[in-house]
Amino acid sequence: MSSYKDKWDLLLSDKRQSDVGPTIDPLGRNPFETDYGRLIMSAPVRRLQSKTQIFPLERSTYIRTRLTHSLEVSYIAGLIGQNVERMLTELGDLPEGKSGWLCSLLRVAGLVHDLGNPPFGHFGEEAIKDFFHSYLRSGGRELNAMERADLENFDGNVQAFRILTKLHYYGDKSSYNLTYSTLASLIKYPCNALVGNQGSSYAEISRKKFGYFASEADRYELINDYLQLAGRRSPMAYLIEAADDMAYLASDMEDGVKIGAIKLTQIYDIFDEMLTANHDRVMAQFDAINACFKGEGKLKSALITQNMGVFLQREMLSAVIDSFRQHYDDIMQGRLEHEIIEVSSAADIHAAFRHILRQLYQNKSKVKKELAGWEVMHGLLTIFMRGCDSNDFNATSNTLASHLYNIISVNFRQNYEQLETYPNNSYNRIRMVIDFITSLNDRAAIDLFQELKGLKM
Numbered sequence: 464m465s466s467y468k469d470k471w472d473l474l475l476s477d478k479r480q481s482d483v484g485p486t487i488d489p490l491g492r493n494p495f496e497t498d499y500g501r502l503i504m505s506a507p508v509r510r511l512q513s514k515t516q517i518f519p520l521e522r523s524t525y526i527r528t529r530l531t532h533s534l535e536v537s538y539i540a541g542l543i544g545q546n547v548e549r550m551l552t553e554l555g556d557l558p559e560g561k562s563g564w565l566c567s568l569l570r571v572a573g574l575v576h577d578l579g580n581p582p583f584g585h586f587g588e589e590a591i592k593d594f595f596h597s598y599l600r601s602g603g604r605e606l607n608a609m610e611r612a613d614l615e616n617f618d619g620n621v622q623a624f625r626i627l628t629k630l631h632y633y634g635d636k637s638s639y640n641l642t643y644s645t646l647a648s649l650i651k652y653p654c655n656a657l658v659g660n661q662g663s664s665y666a667e668i669s670r671k672k673f674g675y676f677a678s679e680a681d682r683y684e685l686i687n688d689y690l691q692l693a694g695r696r697s698p699m700a701y702l703i704e705a706a707d708d709m710a711y712l713a714s715d716m717e718d719g720v721k722i723g724a725i726k727l728t729q730i731y732d733i734f735d736e737m738l739t740a741n742h743d744r745v746m747a748q749f750d751a752i753n754a755c756f757k758g759e760g761k762l763k764s765a766l767i768t769q770n771m772g773v774f775l776q777r778e779m780l781s782a783v784i785d786s787f788r789q790h791y792d793d794i795m796q797g798r799l800e801h802e803i804i805e806v807s808s809a810a811d812i813h814a815a816f817r818h819i820l821r822q823l824y825q826n827k828s829k830v831k832k833e834l835a836g837w838e839v840m841h842g843l844l845t846i847f848m849r850g851c852d853s854n855d856f857n858a859t860s861n862t863l864a865s866h867l868y869n870i871i872s873v874n875f876r877q878n879y880e881q882l883e884t885y886p887n888n889s890y891n892r893i894r895m896v897i898d899f900i901t902s903l904n905d906r907a908a909i910d911l912f913q914e915l916k917g918l919k920m
Protein backbone atom coordinates (compact mmCIF):
# COMPACT_ATOMS: atom_id res chain seq x y z
CA MET A 464 0.00 0.00 0.00
CA SER A 465 1.49 3.32 -1.11
CA SER A 466 1.92 6.37 1.09
CA TYR A 467 -0.39 9.28 0.30
CA LYS A 468 0.58 11.73 3.02
CA ASP A 469 1.50 14.47 0.54
CA LYS A 470 -1.70 13.93 -1.38
CA TRP A 471 -3.79 14.19 1.79
CA ASP A 472 -1.94 17.38 2.67
CA LEU A 473 -3.09 18.80 -0.68
CA LEU A 474 -6.63 17.39 -0.42
CA LEU A 475 -7.05 18.94 3.02
CA SER A 476 -5.67 22.35 2.02
CA ASP A 477 -7.40 25.69 2.62
CA LYS A 478 -7.18 26.90 -1.00
CA ARG A 479 -10.32 28.81 -2.04
CA GLN A 480 -11.73 30.29 -5.24
CA SER A 481 -10.89 33.85 -4.17
CA ASP A 482 -7.41 33.79 -2.73
CA VAL A 483 -7.53 36.21 0.19
CA GLY A 484 -4.25 34.92 1.58
CA PRO A 485 -3.60 32.86 4.71
CA THR A 486 -5.74 33.79 7.67
CA ILE A 487 -6.07 32.69 11.27
CA ASP A 488 -9.69 32.09 12.20
CA PRO A 489 -10.45 34.04 15.40
CA LEU A 490 -12.77 31.23 16.54
CA GLY A 491 -10.13 28.54 16.05
CA ARG A 492 -12.04 26.80 13.26
CA ASN A 493 -10.38 24.74 10.56
CA PRO A 494 -11.13 25.77 6.93
CA PHE A 495 -13.97 23.28 6.52
CA GLU A 496 -15.72 24.37 9.70
CA THR A 497 -15.61 27.87 8.20
CA ASP A 498 -17.25 26.47 5.05
CA TYR A 499 -19.94 24.85 7.21
CA GLY A 500 -20.65 28.15 8.96
CA ARG A 501 -21.05 29.99 5.65
CA LEU A 502 -23.49 27.38 4.39
CA ILE A 503 -25.67 26.44 7.35
CA MET A 504 -27.08 29.97 7.74
CA SER A 505 -27.75 30.58 4.05
CA ALA A 506 -31.04 30.66 2.13
CA PRO A 507 -30.24 27.84 -0.33
CA VAL A 508 -29.77 25.47 2.60
CA ARG A 509 -32.96 26.66 4.31
CA ARG A 510 -34.96 26.06 1.11
CA LEU A 511 -34.23 22.35 1.41
CA GLN A 512 -36.69 22.25 4.32
CA SER A 513 -39.68 22.21 1.95
CA LYS A 514 -38.21 20.16 -0.88
CA THR A 515 -39.05 16.52 -1.53
CA GLN A 516 -36.89 13.74 -0.20
CA ILE A 517 -39.03 10.82 -1.37
CA PHE A 518 -42.68 11.66 -0.61
CA PRO A 519 -43.77 14.97 -2.24
CA LEU A 520 -45.87 17.46 -0.28
CA GLU A 521 -46.04 15.18 2.74
CA ARG A 522 -47.68 17.08 5.61
CA SER A 523 -46.39 14.86 8.41
CA THR A 524 -43.50 16.48 10.28
CA TYR A 525 -42.14 12.98 10.89
CA ILE A 526 -41.30 12.40 7.22
CA ARG A 527 -37.91 13.57 6.00
CA THR A 528 -37.50 16.58 3.77
CA ARG A 529 -34.41 17.20 1.69
CA LEU A 530 -33.00 19.25 4.59
CA THR A 531 -33.45 16.62 7.29
CA HIS A 532 -31.97 14.04 4.91
CA SER A 533 -28.97 16.31 4.32
CA LEU A 534 -28.41 16.75 8.05
CA GLU A 535 -28.39 12.97 8.46
CA VAL A 536 -25.92 12.57 5.60
CA SER A 537 -23.72 15.22 7.20
CA TYR A 538 -23.70 13.32 10.50
CA ILE A 539 -22.95 9.94 8.92
CA ALA A 540 -20.25 11.50 6.74
CA GLY A 541 -18.62 12.87 9.89
CA LEU A 542 -18.60 9.39 11.44
CA ILE A 543 -16.94 8.03 8.32
CA GLY A 544 -14.38 10.81 8.53
CA GLN A 545 -13.51 9.96 12.13
CA ASN A 546 -12.91 6.32 11.24
CA VAL A 547 -10.92 7.08 8.10
CA GLU A 548 -8.76 9.52 10.06
CA ARG A 549 -7.91 6.75 12.52
CA MET A 550 -6.89 4.60 9.58
CA LEU A 551 -4.75 7.39 8.11
CA THR A 552 -3.07 7.89 11.47
CA GLU A 553 -2.20 4.18 11.61
CA LEU A 554 -0.76 4.36 8.09
CA GLY A 555 1.15 7.57 8.80
CA ASP A 556 -0.77 9.38 6.04
CA LEU A 557 -2.57 12.01 8.15
CA PRO A 558 -0.76 15.35 7.71
CA GLU A 559 0.54 17.04 10.84
CA GLY A 560 -1.76 19.65 12.31
CA LYS A 561 -4.81 18.48 10.36
CA SER A 562 -6.46 16.15 12.83
CA GLY A 563 -10.24 16.51 12.55
CA TRP A 564 -10.09 18.27 9.19
CA LEU A 565 -11.36 15.31 7.16
CA CYS A 566 -14.33 14.87 9.49
CA SER A 567 -15.20 18.56 9.10
CA LEU A 568 -14.81 18.40 5.33
CA LEU A 569 -17.16 15.43 5.01
CA ARG A 570 -19.72 17.05 7.32
CA VAL A 571 -19.96 20.16 5.17
CA ALA A 572 -20.10 18.16 1.92
CA GLY A 573 -22.88 16.01 3.36
CA LEU A 574 -24.85 19.10 4.29
CA VAL A 575 -24.92 20.49 0.74
CA HIS A 576 -24.69 17.42 -1.49
CA ASP A 577 -28.35 17.89 -2.56
CA LEU A 578 -28.37 21.69 -2.61
CA GLY A 579 -29.25 21.88 -6.31
CA ASN A 580 -32.21 19.51 -6.28
CA PRO A 581 -35.30 21.02 -7.95
CA PRO A 582 -38.89 20.83 -6.69
CA PHE A 583 -40.30 17.30 -6.61
CA GLY A 584 -36.90 15.63 -6.29
CA HIS A 585 -35.57 13.31 -8.96
CA PHE A 586 -38.89 13.34 -10.82
CA GLY A 587 -38.49 17.10 -11.05
CA GLU A 588 -35.12 16.51 -12.68
CA GLU A 589 -36.74 14.19 -15.21
CA ALA A 590 -39.39 16.80 -15.99
CA ILE A 591 -36.71 19.42 -16.71
CA LYS A 592 -34.80 17.04 -18.98
CA ASP A 593 -37.96 16.05 -20.82
CA PHE A 594 -38.96 19.69 -21.36
CA PHE A 595 -35.62 20.64 -22.90
CA HIS A 596 -35.51 17.55 -25.11
CA SER A 597 -38.67 18.91 -26.76
CA TYR A 598 -37.81 22.60 -26.49
CA LEU A 599 -34.44 22.30 -28.22
CA ARG A 600 -35.99 20.41 -31.13
CA SER A 601 -38.76 22.93 -31.74
CA GLY A 602 -36.57 25.47 -33.51
CA GLY A 603 -33.16 27.02 -33.89
CA ARG A 604 -31.41 27.90 -30.66
CA GLU A 605 -28.10 29.74 -30.32
CA LEU A 606 -26.53 26.92 -28.34
CA ASN A 607 -23.61 24.63 -29.04
CA ALA A 608 -23.63 20.86 -28.52
CA MET A 609 -22.33 21.03 -24.95
CA GLU A 610 -24.80 23.69 -23.89
CA ARG A 611 -27.65 21.61 -25.30
CA ALA A 612 -26.34 18.54 -23.49
CA ASP A 613 -26.30 20.53 -20.22
CA LEU A 614 -30.01 21.29 -20.56
CA GLU A 615 -31.11 17.87 -21.80
CA ASN A 616 -29.26 16.16 -18.95
CA PHE A 617 -30.08 18.55 -16.12
CA ASP A 618 -28.91 17.15 -12.77
CA GLY A 619 -29.39 18.51 -9.28
CA ASN A 620 -25.85 17.59 -8.25
CA VAL A 621 -24.47 19.64 -11.12
CA GLN A 622 -26.75 22.53 -10.16
CA ALA A 623 -25.34 22.34 -6.63
CA PHE A 624 -21.84 22.97 -7.97
CA ARG A 625 -23.19 26.02 -9.85
CA ILE A 626 -24.88 27.37 -6.72
CA LEU A 627 -21.80 26.88 -4.58
CA THR A 628 -19.37 28.43 -7.05
CA LYS A 629 -21.46 31.20 -8.58
CA LEU A 630 -25.08 31.84 -7.59
CA HIS A 631 -25.04 32.74 -3.90
CA TYR A 632 -23.72 36.30 -3.97
CA TYR A 633 -21.44 36.70 -0.97
CA GLY A 634 -19.63 39.92 -1.84
CA ASP A 635 -17.67 38.66 -4.85
CA LYS A 636 -17.99 36.35 -7.85
CA SER A 637 -17.08 33.24 -5.89
CA SER A 638 -20.43 32.64 -4.23
CA TYR A 639 -19.61 31.16 -0.80
CA ASN A 640 -15.88 31.11 -1.67
CA LEU A 641 -15.61 27.54 -0.40
CA THR A 642 -12.41 25.55 -0.28
CA TYR A 643 -11.44 23.63 -3.41
CA SER A 644 -11.49 20.44 -1.35
CA THR A 645 -15.12 20.92 -0.29
CA LEU A 646 -16.17 21.57 -3.88
CA ALA A 647 -14.23 18.60 -5.26
CA SER A 648 -15.87 16.25 -2.77
CA LEU A 649 -19.27 17.02 -4.34
CA ILE A 650 -18.28 16.13 -7.91
CA LYS A 651 -19.13 12.45 -8.32
CA TYR A 652 -18.79 12.59 -12.11
CA PRO A 653 -15.81 14.82 -13.00
CA CYS A 654 -16.56 15.46 -16.67
CA ASN A 655 -18.73 17.65 -18.88
CA ALA A 656 -22.11 16.74 -20.34
CA LEU A 657 -20.72 15.47 -23.63
CA VAL A 658 -18.02 13.24 -22.15
CA GLY A 659 -20.31 12.01 -19.37
CA ASN A 660 -23.91 10.79 -19.36
CA GLN A 661 -22.86 7.37 -20.63
CA GLY A 662 -25.46 5.59 -18.49
CA SER A 663 -25.52 3.42 -15.37
CA SER A 664 -24.08 0.37 -17.16
CA TYR A 665 -20.94 2.21 -18.36
CA ALA A 666 -17.77 0.67 -16.97
CA GLU A 667 -16.15 3.93 -15.82
CA ILE A 668 -18.08 5.24 -12.82
CA SER A 669 -17.01 8.86 -13.25
CA ARG A 670 -18.56 9.02 -16.74
CA LYS A 671 -22.02 7.65 -15.94
CA LYS A 672 -23.40 11.17 -15.49
CA PHE A 673 -21.63 14.55 -15.49
CA GLY A 674 -20.34 17.00 -12.92
CA TYR A 675 -20.39 20.59 -14.17
CA PHE A 676 -22.17 22.79 -16.68
CA ALA A 677 -20.34 24.55 -19.51
CA SER A 678 -20.72 27.83 -17.61
CA GLU A 679 -18.71 26.46 -14.66
CA ALA A 680 -16.15 24.40 -16.58
CA ASP A 681 -13.41 26.93 -15.90
CA ARG A 682 -14.03 26.69 -12.15
CA TYR A 683 -13.91 22.92 -12.23
CA GLU A 684 -10.60 22.98 -14.14
CA LEU A 685 -9.03 25.24 -11.53
CA ILE A 686 -10.03 22.81 -8.78
CA ASN A 687 -8.95 19.76 -10.76
CA ASP A 688 -5.54 21.26 -11.56
CA TYR A 689 -4.82 22.56 -8.07
CA LEU A 690 -5.76 19.31 -6.30
CA GLN A 691 -4.00 17.25 -9.00
CA LEU A 692 -7.03 15.02 -9.51
CA ALA A 693 -6.25 14.32 -13.20
CA GLY A 694 -9.94 14.37 -14.07
CA ARG A 695 -10.74 11.64 -11.56
CA ARG A 696 -12.90 11.58 -8.45
CA SER A 697 -11.67 13.02 -5.18
CA PRO A 698 -11.46 10.29 -2.50
CA MET A 699 -14.04 12.29 -0.55
CA ALA A 700 -16.58 11.88 -3.36
CA TYR A 701 -16.59 8.12 -2.73
CA LEU A 702 -17.15 8.70 0.98
CA ILE A 703 -19.98 11.20 0.51
CA GLU A 704 -21.65 8.79 -1.90
CA ALA A 705 -21.49 6.09 0.78
CA ALA A 706 -22.84 8.41 3.48
CA ASP A 707 -25.73 9.42 1.21
CA ASP A 708 -26.61 5.76 0.57
CA MET A 709 -26.48 4.85 4.26
CA ALA A 710 -28.73 7.77 5.14
CA TYR A 711 -31.44 7.54 2.52
CA LEU A 712 -31.73 3.76 2.32
CA ALA A 713 -32.62 3.39 5.99
CA SER A 714 -34.60 6.62 6.37
CA ASP A 715 -36.69 6.17 3.23
CA MET A 716 -37.60 2.67 4.38
CA GLU A 717 -38.57 4.04 7.79
CA ASP A 718 -40.67 6.84 6.27
CA GLY A 719 -42.35 4.39 3.90
CA VAL A 720 -43.52 2.22 6.79
CA LYS A 721 -44.64 5.25 8.77
CA ILE A 722 -47.05 6.48 6.07
CA GLY A 723 -48.15 3.01 5.02
CA ALA A 724 -46.44 2.93 1.63
CA ILE A 725 -44.83 -0.43 2.43
CA LYS A 726 -45.46 -3.06 5.10
CA LEU A 727 -42.95 -4.40 7.57
CA THR A 728 -43.74 -7.94 6.41
CA GLN A 729 -42.69 -6.99 2.88
CA ILE A 730 -39.39 -5.63 4.17
CA TYR A 731 -38.79 -8.76 6.22
CA ASP A 732 -39.46 -11.00 3.22
CA ILE A 733 -37.17 -8.97 0.91
CA PHE A 734 -34.25 -9.15 3.34
CA ASP A 735 -34.90 -12.84 3.98
CA GLU A 736 -34.87 -13.58 0.25
CA MET A 737 -32.06 -11.32 -0.95
CA LEU A 738 -29.45 -11.39 1.82
CA THR A 739 -26.53 -13.76 1.39
CA ALA A 740 -23.38 -13.15 3.45
CA ASN A 741 -25.27 -11.20 6.13
CA HIS A 742 -28.48 -13.22 6.12
CA ASP A 743 -28.30 -15.04 9.44
CA ARG A 744 -27.08 -12.06 11.50
CA VAL A 745 -29.58 -9.59 10.03
CA MET A 746 -32.58 -11.89 10.27
CA ALA A 747 -31.67 -12.80 13.84
CA GLN A 748 -31.60 -9.09 14.65
CA PHE A 749 -35.01 -8.67 13.03
CA ASP A 750 -36.41 -11.40 15.25
CA ALA A 751 -34.74 -10.00 18.37
CA ILE A 752 -36.08 -6.50 17.80
CA ASN A 753 -39.54 -7.85 17.00
CA ALA A 754 -39.56 -9.69 20.35
CA CYS A 755 -38.80 -6.43 22.19
CA PHE A 756 -42.03 -4.72 21.16
CA LYS A 757 -45.41 -6.09 22.16
CA GLY A 758 -48.73 -5.68 20.41
CA GLU A 759 -49.52 -4.99 16.77
CA GLY A 760 -50.16 -2.06 14.50
CA LYS A 761 -48.39 0.95 13.04
CA LEU A 762 -46.48 1.93 16.17
CA LYS A 763 -44.84 -1.46 16.53
CA SER A 764 -43.97 -1.57 12.82
CA ALA A 765 -42.48 1.93 12.99
CA LEU A 766 -40.38 1.10 16.06
CA ILE A 767 -39.06 -2.12 14.57
CA THR A 768 -38.20 -0.40 11.28
CA GLN A 769 -36.45 2.46 13.05
CA ASN A 770 -34.35 0.13 15.19
CA MET A 771 -33.50 -2.06 12.22
CA GLY A 772 -32.49 1.01 10.25
CA VAL A 773 -30.01 2.00 12.96
CA PHE A 774 -28.61 -1.53 13.11
CA LEU A 775 -28.22 -1.78 9.33
CA GLN A 776 -26.61 1.65 9.07
CA ARG A 777 -24.06 0.53 11.65
CA GLU A 778 -23.37 -2.62 9.65
CA MET A 779 -22.92 -0.64 6.43
CA LEU A 780 -20.68 1.93 8.14
CA SER A 781 -18.31 -0.74 9.40
CA ALA A 782 -18.26 -2.40 5.98
CA VAL A 783 -17.56 0.89 4.17
CA ILE A 784 -14.56 1.64 6.41
CA ASP A 785 -13.15 -1.84 5.80
CA SER A 786 -13.77 -1.47 2.07
CA PHE A 787 -12.01 1.91 2.04
CA ARG A 788 -8.94 0.26 3.54
CA GLN A 789 -9.07 -2.66 1.10
CA HIS A 790 -9.37 -0.41 -1.95
CA TYR A 791 -7.26 2.44 -0.63
CA ASP A 792 -4.89 2.73 -3.60
CA ASP A 793 -7.67 2.71 -6.20
CA ILE A 794 -9.72 5.25 -4.24
CA MET A 795 -6.79 7.60 -3.77
CA GLN A 796 -6.16 7.49 -7.53
CA GLY A 797 -9.86 7.85 -8.35
CA ARG A 798 -9.87 4.52 -10.14
CA LEU A 799 -12.33 2.46 -8.12
CA GLU A 800 -15.09 1.87 -10.66
CA HIS A 801 -17.76 0.99 -8.11
CA GLU A 802 -19.40 2.58 -5.12
CA ILE A 803 -17.43 1.65 -1.99
CA ILE A 804 -20.44 -0.08 -0.48
CA GLU A 805 -20.95 -2.21 -3.59
CA VAL A 806 -17.54 -3.83 -3.10
CA SER A 807 -17.92 -4.17 0.66
CA SER A 808 -19.11 -6.96 2.93
CA ALA A 809 -22.48 -5.13 3.12
CA ALA A 810 -23.14 -5.34 -0.63
CA ASP A 811 -26.09 -7.69 -0.09
CA ILE A 812 -27.65 -5.30 2.48
CA HIS A 813 -27.26 -2.46 0.00
CA ALA A 814 -28.91 -4.48 -2.78
CA ALA A 815 -31.84 -5.50 -0.55
CA PHE A 816 -32.41 -1.89 0.47
CA ARG A 817 -32.44 -0.79 -3.17
CA HIS A 818 -35.11 -3.41 -3.91
CA ILE A 819 -37.23 -2.14 -1.01
CA LEU A 820 -37.02 1.40 -2.36
CA ARG A 821 -38.19 0.26 -5.78
CA GLN A 822 -41.33 -0.93 -4.04
CA LEU A 823 -41.74 2.48 -2.40
CA TYR A 824 -41.35 4.31 -5.69
CA GLN A 825 -44.47 2.54 -7.00
CA ASN A 826 -46.70 3.84 -4.20
CA LYS A 827 -49.81 5.32 -5.86
CA SER A 828 -50.06 8.38 -3.64
CA LYS A 829 -46.42 9.21 -4.31
CA VAL A 830 -46.79 8.62 -8.05
CA LYS A 831 -49.87 10.86 -8.36
CA LYS A 832 -48.14 13.74 -6.60
CA GLU A 833 -45.07 13.31 -8.81
CA LEU A 834 -47.25 13.39 -11.93
CA ALA A 835 -48.79 16.63 -10.69
CA GLY A 836 -45.28 17.93 -10.04
CA TRP A 837 -44.32 17.01 -13.60
CA GLU A 838 -47.13 19.21 -14.92
CA VAL A 839 -46.07 22.07 -12.64
CA MET A 840 -42.43 21.92 -13.77
CA HIS A 841 -43.36 21.64 -17.45
CA GLY A 842 -45.88 24.46 -17.03
CA LEU A 843 -43.44 26.85 -15.36
CA LEU A 844 -40.72 26.18 -17.92
CA THR A 845 -43.18 26.68 -20.79
CA ILE A 846 -44.32 30.02 -19.38
CA PHE A 847 -40.87 31.39 -18.59
CA MET A 848 -39.16 30.12 -21.73
CA ARG A 849 -41.78 31.95 -23.81
CA GLY A 850 -40.51 35.11 -22.17
CA CYS A 851 -36.88 34.03 -22.41
CA ASP A 852 -37.20 33.68 -26.20
CA SER A 853 -38.32 37.30 -26.53
CA ASN A 854 -36.06 40.31 -27.07
CA ASP A 855 -38.09 42.03 -24.33
CA PHE A 856 -36.87 39.63 -21.65
CA ASN A 857 -35.50 42.41 -19.45
CA ALA A 858 -36.54 44.60 -16.54
CA THR A 859 -37.56 47.71 -18.47
CA SER A 860 -40.17 46.78 -21.09
CA ASN A 861 -43.92 46.81 -20.43
CA THR A 862 -44.50 43.43 -22.07
CA LEU A 863 -45.34 39.87 -21.09
CA ALA A 864 -41.65 38.90 -21.36
CA SER A 865 -40.62 41.80 -19.13
CA HIS A 866 -43.25 40.91 -16.53
CA LEU A 867 -41.92 37.36 -16.43
CA TYR A 868 -38.36 38.64 -16.14
CA ASN A 869 -39.27 40.73 -13.11
CA ILE A 870 -40.85 37.75 -11.35
CA ILE A 871 -37.46 36.04 -11.25
CA SER A 872 -35.74 36.60 -7.90
CA VAL A 873 -33.44 39.61 -7.90
CA ASN A 874 -30.36 37.59 -6.87
CA PHE A 875 -30.58 35.49 -10.05
CA ARG A 876 -31.17 38.58 -12.19
CA GLN A 877 -28.19 40.28 -10.58
CA ASN A 878 -25.99 37.29 -11.28
CA TYR A 879 -27.10 37.29 -14.92
CA GLU A 880 -26.81 41.06 -15.41
CA GLN A 881 -23.65 41.87 -13.45
CA LEU A 882 -21.62 38.78 -12.57
CA GLU A 883 -22.00 36.19 -15.31
CA THR A 884 -18.95 35.98 -17.58
CA TYR A 885 -19.85 32.99 -19.74
CA PRO A 886 -19.82 34.24 -23.37
CA ASN A 887 -23.14 32.86 -24.69
CA ASN A 888 -25.92 35.18 -23.55
CA SER A 889 -28.67 32.94 -24.95
CA TYR A 890 -27.45 30.11 -22.75
CA ASN A 891 -27.08 32.44 -19.76
CA ARG A 892 -30.71 33.56 -20.04
CA ILE A 893 -31.93 29.97 -20.04
CA ARG A 894 -29.69 29.17 -17.11
CA MET A 895 -31.19 32.09 -15.16
CA VAL A 896 -34.70 30.68 -15.71
CA ILE A 897 -33.58 27.23 -14.55
CA ASP A 898 -31.75 28.71 -11.56
CA PHE A 899 -34.95 30.43 -10.44
CA ILE A 900 -37.39 27.57 -11.00
CA THR A 901 -35.14 24.95 -9.41
CA SER A 902 -34.61 27.16 -6.37
CA LEU A 903 -38.32 26.99 -5.53
CA ASN A 904 -39.57 24.51 -2.98
CA ASP A 905 -42.43 22.19 -3.90
CA ARG A 906 -45.26 24.33 -2.56
CA ALA A 907 -43.82 27.58 -3.94
CA ALA A 908 -43.59 26.00 -7.40
CA ILE A 909 -47.24 24.93 -7.24
CA ASP A 910 -48.39 28.34 -6.01
CA LEU A 911 -46.45 30.21 -8.70
CA PHE A 912 -47.78 27.96 -11.45
CA GLN A 913 -51.37 28.39 -10.28
CA GLU A 914 -50.94 32.17 -10.03
CA LEU A 915 -49.46 32.49 -13.51
CA LYS A 916 -52.18 30.30 -15.01
CA GLY A 917 -54.90 32.36 -13.31
CA LEU A 918 -56.01 29.48 -11.12
CA LYS A 919 -55.17 31.38 -7.93
CA MET A 920 -55.33 35.14 -7.53
